[in-house]
Amino acid sequence: MNVLARTTTSFARSSIGKKIIVALTGIPLLLFLPGHLAGNLLVFVGPDAINEYGLWLHNLGHGAAVWVARAGLLAVFAIHVIVTIQLTRQNKAARPAYAHPGTIQASRSSRIMIWSGLTILAFVIYHILHFTARVGNDFGGAAYKTTVHGEPAHDVYKMMIDGFSWAPASIFYMIALTLLCSHLSHGFASVFQTLGLRSAKTEGLIKFLGWAYALVIWLGFLSIPVAIWIFGYGR
Amino acid sequence: MNLTLKVWRQDGPNDKGRIETHEARDIPEEASFLEMLDIVNEGIITGGGAPIAFDHDCREGICGTCSLTINGVPHGPDRGVTACQLHMRRFRDGDTIWIEPFRAHAFPVLKDLVVDRSAFDRIIAAGGYVSVRTGAAPDAHAIPVEKENADAAFDAATCIGCGACVAACKNASAMLFVSAKASHLNHLPQGEPEKHRRVLGMVRQMDEEGFGNCTNQYECEAACPKSISVDNIALLNRNYAAATAHEAAVAP
Numbered sequence: 001m002n003v004l005a006r007t008t009t010s011f012a013r014s015s016i017g018k019k020i021i022v023a024l025t026g027i028p029l030l031l032f033l034p035g036h037l038a039g040n041l042l043v044f045v046g047p048d049a050i051n052e053y054g055l056w057l058h059n060l061g062h063g064a065a066v067w068v069a070r071a072g073l074l075a076v077f078a079i080h081v082i083v084t085i086q087l088t089r090q091n092k093a094a095r096p097a098y099a100h101p102g103t104i105q106a107s108r109s110s111r112i113m114i115w116s117g118l119t120i121l122a123f124v125i126y127h128i129l130h131f132t133a134r135v136g137n138d139f140g141g142a143a144y145k146t147t148v149h150g151e152p153a154h155d156v157y158k159m160m161i162d163g164f165s166w167a168p169a170s171i172f173y174m175i176a177l178t179l180l181c182s183h184l185s186h187g188f189a190s191v192f193q194t195l196g197l198r199s200a201k202t203e204g205l206i207k208f209l210g211w212a213y214a215l216v217i218w219l220g221f222l223s224i225p226v227a228i229w230i231f232g233y234g235r
Numbered sequence: 236m237n238l239t240l241k242v243w244r245q246d247g248p249n250d251k252g253r254i255e256t257h258e259a260r261d262i263p264e265e266a267s268f269l270e271m272l273d274i275v276n277e278g279i280i281t282g283g284g285a286p287i288a289f290d291h292d293c294r295e296g297i298c299g300t301c302s303l304t305i306n307g308v309p310h311g312p313d314r315g316v317t318a319c320q321l322h323m324r325r326f327r328d329g330d331t332i333w334i335e336p337f338r339a340h341a342f343p344v345l346k347d348l349v350v351d352r353s354a355f356d357r358i359i360a361a362g363g364y365v366s367v368r369t370g371a372a373p374d375a376h377a378i379p380v381e382k383e384n385a386d387a388a389f390d391a392a393t394c395i396g397c398g399a400c401v402a403a404c405k406n407a408s409a410m411l412f413v414s415a416k417a418s419h420l421n422h423l424p425q426g427e428p429e430k431h432r433r434v435l436g437m438v439r440q441m442d443e444e445g446f447g448n449c450t451n452q453y454e455c456e457a458a459c460p461k462s463i464s465v466d467n468i469a470l471l472n473r474n475y476a477a478a479t480a481h482e483a484a485v486a487p
């Protein structure tokens with residue numbers, strides 16, 4: 001084996017190396033969420049706005065861009081999940097339990113990362129089947145075809161309204177988002193620590209930004225099922 | 236004051252271990268936590284039992300030998316204080332106190348509250364030193380050191396290697412210890428030349444010993460009797476990435 005391959009494998013096997021991989025794969029996911037949110041919020045502008053945005057996204061780069069983005073995001077997501085599961089298993093194996101356990105300052109969010117993470121994983125699978133692959137519903141059917149400036153397009157607006165009118169979907173969505181917010185509040189600051197970019201001087205700022213980011217994501221995404229399912233927006 | 240102790244008893248490394256209840260009677264408030272255990276042990280010995288084994292040496296907070304987890308917190312409730320410097324006035328009459336060893340699979344229990352922390356010695360042997368030729372000591376001011384670096388090195392060097400960081404971590408990670416020891420030497424011109432080798436060697440040994448992975452919860456910093464900062468961990472993460480790149484691309 002050459003030197004480069006040897007260094008890469010020992011890095012990927014090491015504790016710090018694995019953590020750096022988790023942090024680096026977390027970054028595109030952190031960047032993706034505000035973009036996804038901005039697009040979704042167009043539902044409040046009206047059917048034309050969000051349908052036009054959907055069509056634009058699907059035509060980007062002759063329809064290739066959306067697939068490249070999907071493949072990239074899925075790849076980093078998968079790596080993020082696999083490596084954190086490896087780390088968590090090692091962590092569980094490293095520490096016998098105390099008869100009288102104590103916690104000094106670890107935040108609740110930081111202590112449930114694996115559970116919030118696994119819920120998000122389940123949610124992402126459900127979410128993709130629900131709105132992207134449209135399995136078990138007729139969101140891909142003729143009732144969800146519309147036109148934007150005369151061009152045939154998918155009726156994203158109607159799909160969202162109908163999707164969130166169904167209580168179980170909205171409830172699961174809201175629970176998953178709340179855990180996502182918890183996951184992000186710890187994950188955001190962790191990226192800085194793991195990449196060695198945090199210090200006592202910047203700690204306060206990074207913590208604040210992490211909380212603010214998580215809160216914006218939570219409120220933003222939550223506003224959609226709340227508006228549709230609870231307040232009957234668009235129904 | 237009178238207290239109820241729930242103490243971990245384990246006859247040897249292969250014994251399963253159990254929690255035993257002991258009554259501590261007439262403990263003076265000014266006794267240290269270890270003196271309280273001494274008093275309890277005297278009673279046990281008088282009654283013909285085997286005293287509770289626990290580690291201690293200096294009893295003044297500088298050697299890092301004492302290693303008790305008190306009510307789930309290594310070294311007990313006070314920040315920046317070792318168990319030997321903790322006083323019984325910190326507790327109230329009638330309290331129940333849980334006393335357990337520092338828990339980590341990398342720190343196997345030898346007996347009762349005594350654990351084997353030689354994993355730390357092996358980490359130090361893997362790079363936590365400076366290679367110098369022996370001979371006459373150079374003048375202390377022969378090599379100038381930037382004030383910031385000298386301060387950072389001194390802060391890291393206050394680590395007494397007790398292992399409370401490992402015991403406090405939910406994952407039994409040794410990152411605070413390793414990062415303090417690495418940062419102490421990496422900050423100084425004498426340690427600079429071996430920086431990459433040191434970081435790689437110590438981190439590899441740490442992983443081999445079976446410590447867990449840091450999840451940035453900072454329990455270690457809160458439990459550390461010397462209040463070593465987790466800034467050292469951030470620095471170690473960065474240095475490890477640099478050392479890996481150096482090893483892949485530059486090192487012979």
Ligand code: FES
Binds near residue numbers: 291293300319
């Ligand atoms: S006995 Fe030396 S530090 Fe506690």
